[in-house]
Amino acid sequence: MDWRIKNIYAELSEKSLQGLIISLPANISYLTRYFSRDSYLLVSQKENVYFTDSRYTEEAKISLKGIAEVKKINGSVFKAIAQTCQSLRLKRIGFEERILPFAEYKKIQKELNKSAKLVPTHGLVEGLRQIKDSEELKKIKKAIQIVREALKFIQNFIKPGRKEIEVAAEIERFVRYHGARSSAFDIIVASGANSSFPHHLTSQRKIRDNEPVLIDIGVDYLGYKSDLTRVFFSGKINSLVRGIYDIVLKAQEKAISQIKPAVGIGEIDAAARQYITQKGYGGFFGHNLGHGIGLEVHEEPHISAKVQDKLMPGMVFTVEPGIYLPHKFGIRIEDIVLVTPRGCEILSGTLNK
Numbered sequence: 001m002d003w004r005i006k007n008i009y010a011e012l013s014e015k016s017l018q019g020l021i022i023s024l025p026a027n028i029s030y031l032t033r034y035f036s037r038d039s040y041l042l043v044s045q046k047e048n049v050y051f052t053d054s055r056y057t058e059e060a061k062i063s064l065k066g067i068a069e070v071k072k073i074n075g076s077v078f079k080a081i082a083q084t085c086q087s088l089r090l091k092r093i094g095f096e097e098r099i100l101p102f103a104e105y106k107k108i109q110k111e112l113n114k115s116a117k118l119v120p121t122h123g124l125v126e127g128l129r130q131i132k133d134s135e136e137l138k139k140i141k142k143a144i145q146i147v148r149e150a151l152k153f154i155q156n157f158i159k160p161g162r163k164e165i166e167v168a169a170e171i172e173r174f175v176r177y178h179g180a181r182s183s184a185f186d187i188i189v190a191s192g193a194n195s196s197f198p199h200h201l202t203s204q205r206k207i208r209d210n211e212p213v214l215i216d217i218g219v220d221y222l223g224y225k226s227d228l229t230r231v232f233f234s235g236k237i238n239s240l241v242r243g244i245y246d247i248v249l250k251a252q253e254k255a256i257s258q259i260k261p262a263v264g265i266g267e268i269d270a271a272a273r274q275y276i277t278q279k280g281y282g283g284f285f286g287h288n289l290g291h292g293i294g295l296e297v298h299e300e301p302h303i304s305a306k307v308q309d310k311l312m313p314g315m316v317f318t319v320e321p322g323i324y325l326p327h328k329f330g331i332r333i334e335d336i337v338l339v340t341p342r343g344c345e346i347l348s349g350t351l352n353k
Helices: 003-014 025-032 057-063 077-087 102-112 124-129 134-154 164-177 192-196 239-257 265-278
Strands: 019-022 040-043 049-052 069-072 092-096 117-121 188-191 211-217 219-221 228-234 290-292 299-303 316-319 322-325 329-332 335-339 344-346
Touching: 003 019, 003 025, 003 040, 003 124, 019 025, 025 040, 025 124, 040 077, 049 057, 049 077, 057 069, 077 102, 092 102, 092 124, 102 117, 124 299, 134 164, 134 211, 134 219, 134 228, 134 335, 164 188, 164 211, 188 192, 192 211, 192 322, 192 329, 211 329, 228 329, 239 265, 239 316, 239 322, 239 329, 239 335, 265 299, 299 316
Parallel strands: 019 092, 049 069, 092 117
Antiparallel strands: 019 040, 040 049, 188 211, 211 228, 290 299, 290 316, 316 335, 322 329, 335 344
């Protein structure tokens, strides 16, 4: 039995649950080591059952041999889940309260009638996913490598007159040709004043002389994601832009220097935020410092001032301070780090930008 499944069994036992209905694709993929699509997974010590339709049944049977029974759905998947729970005589069954829509919850509970109770759970699988194993790290590192190559490639393509959307299209083409399944999210290319919007929607705007071009990209490599942000410049860099860039870079350095096991996550956020505030730009850095990355672009741990948890070896997350001056420009520098037993490793390379 796979150790990931065993860990979930332990979590269920601790919470007096006999089974868990999993509907988040990333959680199913994590537990089964199989790229999950349009499926549900029932985990119990009596039997694990994977519910899917005819598009994926045969493929799933091969990949999930020894992990879960594959049940092909012809009618209602919710009825099939309930019937399986009843046949296994499960009485207290957990479900992902943040993921399972209320309408689906009601359908399963109706089919169960009074034979079993659905119990809300939060973060059982996500908590395990915070600590990456060697297999996961290998995939994340490859996803990062593809992005670094794409960023190096695109430098020579960024020229005045090019549209943001053209730059994004070239990046998308490049990453697919270099091994990525796809981009991990809509590529952000934000030029000039558009870079002051942290999540700008890449547009038809043409890049102009002497302005910053912020590029935020990530890829999906065998299910695992990367996410890096760099700022390029077309022409000369004025003193204000250079000064803001240096502040953001120094803030990132200060945050990364604090990363090691047992340090409070909030302290990492504070290290960057306090420096930016000291420089007079605290009101222009509104988002969290970072987020976990793996099977999802945004996952645990969230690197926020509000989080009181401690860092643990094996955590992988972004560190991405930014300063955004409305109607002028924005600067964000984003890297991915791994918490090691003694400190941290910058997976996306050195801080020499």
